[in-house]
Amino acid sequence: MRTKESTVNFVGKHQKIGIDGATGVSLHCHTVHSKEILDFVPYYAERIPFIAPLWRRKMQQLRSVNGALPDFQRGYWEPPLQGRSVVESETVTINNLGLKALVSITDHDTIAANLELRTENRRSDIPISMEWTVPFENAFFHVGVHNLPIGSAEVIAKDLLDYTYDGGEPNGERLSELFRSLHELPEILVVLNHPIWDIEMIGQSEHEAALWRFLEKHEEHIHAIEVNGFRSWSENQAAVDLAESRSIPLISGGDRHCCQPNTMINVTNAASFSEFVDDIRTFKTSQVVVLPDYSKPLPTRQLASIANILSDYRHADGTRMKWSDRVYLDHRDGNGKVSLREHWNGRVPIWATFGVSACRLAGHRYFAPFMNILVGDIDIGRNETSVARDKGFQVNGTVAEA
Numbered sequence: 001m002r003t004k005e006s007t008v009n010f011v012g013k014h015q016k017i018g019i020d021g022a023t024g025v026s027l028h029c030h031t032v033h034s035k036e037i038l039d040f041v042p043y044y045a046e047r048i049p050f051i052a053p054l055w056r057r058k059m060q061q062l063r064s065v066n067g068a069l070p071d072f073q074r075g076y077w078e079p080p081l082q083g084r085s086v087v088e089s090e091t092v093t094i095n096n097l098g099l100k101a102l103v104s105i106t107d108h109d110t111i112a113a114n115l116e117l118r119t120e121n122r123r124s125d126i127p128i129s130m131e132w133t134v135p136f137e138n139a140f141f142h143v144g145v146h147n148l149p150i151g152s153a154e155v156i157a158k159d160l161l162d163y164t165y166d167g168g169e170p171n172g173e174r175l176s177e178l179f180r181s182l183h184e185l186p187e188i189l190v191v192l193n194h195p196i197w198d199i200e201m202i203g204q205s206e207h208e209a210a211l212w213r214f215l216e217k218h219e220e221h222i223h224a225i226e227v228n229g230f231r232s233w234s235e236n237q238a239a240v241d242l243a244e245s246r247s248i249p250l251i252s253g254g255d256r257h258c259c260q261p262n263t264m265i266n267v268t269n270a271a272s273f274s275e276f277v278d279d280i281r282t283f284k285t286s287q288v289v290v291l292p293d294y295s296k297p298l299p300t301r302q303l304a305s306i307a308n309i310l311s312d313y314r315h316a317d318g319t320r321m322k323w324s325d326r327v328y329l330d331h332r333d334g335n336g337k338v339s340l341r342e343h344w345n346g347r348v349p350i351w352a353t354f355g356v357s358a359c360r361l362a363g364h365r366y367f368a369p370f371m372n373i374l375v376g377d378i379d380i381g382r383n384e385t386s387v388a389r390d391k392g393f394q395v396n397g398t399v400a401e402a
Contacts, residue, residue, distance in 0.1 A: 005249070005283075005284055005285045005286070006243065006249045006250035006251075006284075006285075006286040006287075006288065007019075007286070007287050007288065008227065008240070008250065008288045008290060009267075009287065009288065009289050009290065010290045010294075010295075011289060011290065011291055011292060012292060013292040015292075017097060017267060017289055019267055019287055019289070020267075020269070021099065021267035021268050021269055021287060022099060022100060022268075022269050022271075023099055023100045023101070023102055023267070023268050023269065023270055023271065023276070024094035024097060024099035024100070024101055024102070024265045024266070024267055024289075025102045025103075025104070025252075025265060025266040025267075025268060025270075025273070025276050026090040026093075026094060026101065026102070026103045026104070026254060026261075026262050026265050027104050027106070027144065027146070027191070027226075027251065027252055027253050027254065027262075027265075027266065028104070028106050028131070028144060028191075028193060028226065028228070028229075028252075028253035028254055028255045028256075028262070029086050029087075029090060029103060029104070029105045029106065029254065029256050029262065030079045030086075030105070030106070030107055030108070030131075030255075030256065030257045031079055031081055031082055031083045031086050031105055031107055031113040032078050032079055032080065032081060032082055032113075032321070032326070033078075033083075033107040033110050033112045033113045034078060034079055034107040034108045034110070034131075034257070035076040035077075035078060035108055035109075035328075036076055036077050036078070036079065036108070036257060037072075037073065037075075037076055038072040038073075038075040038076060038077055038327070038329065039072050039073055039201070040302075040306075041072050042055075042072060044302075044303070044306065048358070050358055051355055051358050054351060054354065054355055054358075055355070058351060062331065065333075066331060066332045066333050067332070068332045069332075070329050070330065070331050070332065071329070071330045071332065072329070074330055074337065075327070075328055075329035075330060075337065076327075076328050077309055077326055077327045077328070078326040078327075078328075079257045079258060079309075079326075080258060080259070080308055080309065080311065080313050080321060080323075080326065081258070081259065081313070082113070082116075082315055083105055083113035083114070083116055083117045083121075084117065084121055085315070086103070086105060086113075086256070087103045087105070087117065087123070087126065089259070089261050090103045090256075090261055090262060091103060092261075093261040093262070093291075094265060099267065100271075102125070102127075102270075102272075102273050102276065103126065104126075104127045104129045104144075104146050104147070104273065105117075105126070105129060106129045106130050106131040106144050106145075106146070107130055107131065108130070108131050108133065108142075109130060109131070109132065109133055109161055109164060110130055110157075111128050111129070111130050111148065111153055111154070111157050114126055114127070114128040114129060114130075114153075115128065115153075115154075118150070125272070125273070127146055127147040127148075127273045128147065128148040128149075128150060128153040129144065129145060129146040129147060129148065130144075130145055130157060130160075131143070131144055131145075131193060132144075132145050132160050132161075132164065133164050134163075134164070134175070135163075135164065135166075135170040136170055136172075136175070136210060136213075136214050137170060137210050137213065137214075138200075138202055138206065138210060139200050139202060139206070139207055139210035139211070139214070140199065140200050141192065141193075141195070141199075141211070141214060142192075142193040142194065142199065143190060143191065143192060143193065143222075144189070144190070144191035144192075144193050144226070144253065145160065145182060145188065145189075145190055145191075146188065146189040146190075146191065146273070146277070147187050147188055147189055147273050147274065147277055148188060149185060149187060149188075156181075156182075159178060159181075160178060163175060163178060172217065175217075175218070176217065176218065179218050179221035179222075180221060182221065183220075183221040183223075186277075186278075186281070187274050187277055188277070189223050189224070189276075189277045189280060189281065190221060190222055190223045190224075191222075191223065191224045191225070191226050191251055191253065192215075192222050192224070192225050192226060192248075193226045193228065193253055193255075194226060194228040194231050194235075194239070194253070194255070195211055195225055195226070195239055195242060196208070196211075196231075196235050196238045196239055196242070197228075197231060197235065211242075215246055219246055219248065222248060223248075223249070223277075223280055223281050224243075224248060224249045224250065224251035224280050224286065225239055225242060225243040225246075225248050225249070225250055225251070226239065226250075226251055226252070226253040227239055227240065227250055227251075227252060227253070227264065227288060227290075228253050228254075228255050228264070229252070229253065229254040229255050229256070229262050229263040229264040229294060230254075230255040230256075230257075230263075230298070230301070230302070231255075231298075232298055249280055249284045249285070249286045250286055250288055251266060251280060251286050251288065252264035252265055252266045252288045252289070252290075257305060257309075258304075258305040258308035258309060259308045260293070260301065260304060260305065260308075261293075262291075263290065263291050263293045263294035263301075264288060264289065264290050264291065264294065265288075265289050265291070266286060266287060266288055266289070267287045267289050268287065309323065309326070309327075310323045310356045311323055322341060323356070324339065324340040324341035324344065324348055325339050325340075325341045326339070327339065327340045328340075329343070331343060340352075
């Protein structure tokens with residue numbers, strides 16, 4: 001069945017959704033349990049004038065002292081919010097649209113946040129989900145695995161992660177077995193997240209070649225392809241084209257990591273997450289709604305997230321999470337991968353305090369127009385909804401077929 005039953009609806013500011021549905025489904029959310037790669041740090045540090053000189057000087061110092069630069073590819077940061085805060089934020093956003101909310105948290109390679117919510121907060125409506133890192137040949141892909149059965153969720157997650165962290169050459173036969181076992185459970189939803197993004201940085205053409213081989217082997221067990229709230233519309237359009245060419249439904253994925261709610265949701269009449277899964281898997285119907293904040297230029301939203309990353313948070317349990325506790329890096333000084341707070345012995349150096357303050361300032365909404373021009377990125381200067389209109393999608397509250 002082709003993706004003609006997948007629709008994408010761009011909603012303008014102060015407009016109603018304008019499509020039928022009682023429930024909003026927010027997919028692809030991250031919490032403090034995720035480990036996120038730090039490769040974006042040099043990219044932005046080199047492009048912000050009042051940070052770049054400080055950054056280059058510090059990197060030269062570290063190279064001279066340790067003989068190498070910190071390993072940003074292997075370092076990671078943790079998002080600032082706990083599961084409860086993420087669910088509350090998404091629920092408020094969806095309720096304000098006049099819809100009941102269903103939220104699926106997909107931390108990288110862990111179901112810890114979902115289990116916490118179901119046990120400590122007694123949220124039996126929260127699906128047990130994760131974003132599974134799937135090594136494949138010379139590439140890897142992120143796969144959203146939603147709604148694991150409560151009785152076997154931990155066992156299934158362990159099987160998936162044993163494959164991820166095996167360390168040897170990817171075992172194609174084992175991967176096929178894992179996808180087949182997920183597909184055999186009708187309540188599970190398997191989503192190929194941001195498929196066009198060259199996450200592993202092997203080169204776009206190499207990545208896309210691996211993507212096609214991946215789909216040739218496993219597409220019968222992939223239930224949907226994601227359009228992503230933190231990727232440009234030109235990249236999302238390529239995902240739409242891919243879904244159509246492979247006859248796989250589209251689905252939304254906000255991919256929030258910080259404090260900003262997801263900019264994409266699905267709208268459905270399903271009363272539970274399992275019913276929503278049935279919409280996608282059995283009936284292959286999907287109504288994606290792109291909310292107004294997606295039309296803000298991507299660098300603005302990325303810098304706002306960076307400002308969130310570099311902020312401190314006091315949580316409901318009274319604990320304060322320092323940003324330096326959530327950033328882990330191997331400075332190649334013999335101490336391995338440690339938090340910045342530990343590396344600095346609990347005292348943030350003056351140069352880092354200045355740099356963090358500058359980053360927070362860069363992420364402020366008042367500086368957004370200036371930073372959009374300054375940072376530079378794909379699709380900058382083009383309103384994302386305009387890009388969508390160029391590609392044949394209808395905007396301002398009307399539904400467009402993918």
